[in-house]
Amino acid sequence: MKAKPFVKWVGGKTQLIDQLEALLPADFDQWENVTYIEPFVGGGAMLFHMLQTHSNIKSAIINDINPDLTTCYRVVRDNPSDLVDSLQKIQEEYYSLENEEIRKDFYLRKREEFNTKTLDSIRNTTLFFFLNRTCFNGLYRVNKAGLFNVPFGRYETPMICDPNTIYADSELLQNVEILTGDYQQTLERAKGKTLFYFDPPYRPLNNTSSFNDYTKEAFNDLAQRRLKEFCDKVEAAGYKFIFNPEKQI
Ligand SMILES: C[S@@+](CC[C@H](N)C(=O)[O-])C[C@H]1O[C@@H](n2cnc3c(N)ncnc32)[C@H](O)[C@@H]1O
Numbered sequence: 023m024k025a026k027p028f029v030k031w032v033g034g035k036t037q038l039i040d041q042l043e044a045l046l047p048a049d050f051d052q053w054e055n056v057t058y059i060e061p062f063v064g065g066g067a068m069l070f071h072m073l074q075t076h077s078n079i080k081s082a083i084i085n086d087i088n089p090d091l092t093t094c095y096r097v098v099r100d101n102p103s104d105l106v107d108s109l110q111k112i113q114e115e116y117y118s119l120e121n122e123e124i125r126k127d128f129y130l131r132k133r134e135e136f137n138t139k140t141l142d143s144i145r146n147t148t149l150f151f152f153l154n155r156t157c158f159n160g161l162y163r164v165n166k167a168g169l170f171n172v173p174f175g176r177y178e179t180p181m182i183c184d185p186n187t188i189y190a191d192s193e194l195l196q197n198v199e200i201l202t203g204d205y206q207q208t209l210e211r212a213k214g215k216t217l218f219y220f221d222p223p224y225r226p227l228n229n230t231s232s233f234n235d236y237t238k239e240a241f242n243d244l245a246q247r248r249l250k251e252f253c254d255k256v257e258a259a260g261y262k263f264i265f266n267p268e269k270q271i
Pocket residue numbers: 031032033034035036061062063064065066067068085086087088203204205206221222223224236237241
């Protein structure tokens with residue numbers, strides 16, 4: 023079973039893997055003991071690809087500012103069977119609901135529970151998966167108060183529990199260090215031959231555009247400049263980085 027992203031993520035890069043491979047340094051496969059760092063990991067399409075195709079990666083560090091997402095990575099890595107049990111239960115419950123109105127009501131109650139921000143990591147991750155599969159288009163969007171606010175998605179039998187993917191991902195994540203917070207903290211984890219892969223949020227199309235609101239702070243022009251300065255530091259320290267084809271700087 024191939025490891026792959028366990029969440030649907032806006033801006034997911036599964037379709038761009040071949041183009042991203044082409045951006046790797048030409049001698050990448052000759053590098054030894056590589057450290058791979060993904061400071062904006064999101065759904066991790068490139069992470070799962072890299073770890074399965076480049077055996078010279080000896081250490082990997084991933085980071086995201088979204089603590090609910092990084093908790094999912096930790097639970098998948100450390101407690102896959104508890105997670106599978108819990109997802110199986112919520113899936114059975116959801117499939118047994120009689121009609122769309124009842125499913126919508128169930129969805130809204132789970133969203134409210136998730137937004138209490140008081141849950142243990144298994145429950146939080148269970149609801150994160152549940153909302154990801156049952157909300158409109160698998161979006162992740164928060165309001166100004168940081169609360170998840172995506173509407174119901176009207177799917178009758180979405181795949182909420184996918185044990186094969188969870189177990190395959192868990193195995194692959196065993197040696198991956200998972201950080202939560204701003205991308206800048208990843209530089210101190212670099213050592214020796216290190217490759218960074220940056221996939222930051224898109225620049226907002228305008229001040230009110232909300233499609234990239236992964237967080238309550240928009241990734242605005244100031245944030246883009248701060249990232250450029252960070253890339254300069256990465257380069258000055260002797261490390262390499264790649265960006266998405268559409269975000270080359
Ligand atoms: C375009 S998405 C990454 C998508 C990912 N490459 C994939 O394949 O799913 C950008 C990610 O950056 C995260 N993010 C936003 N601001 C951040 C910051 N200051 N530091 C770290 N992560 C941040 C968001 O939570 C989001 O998951």
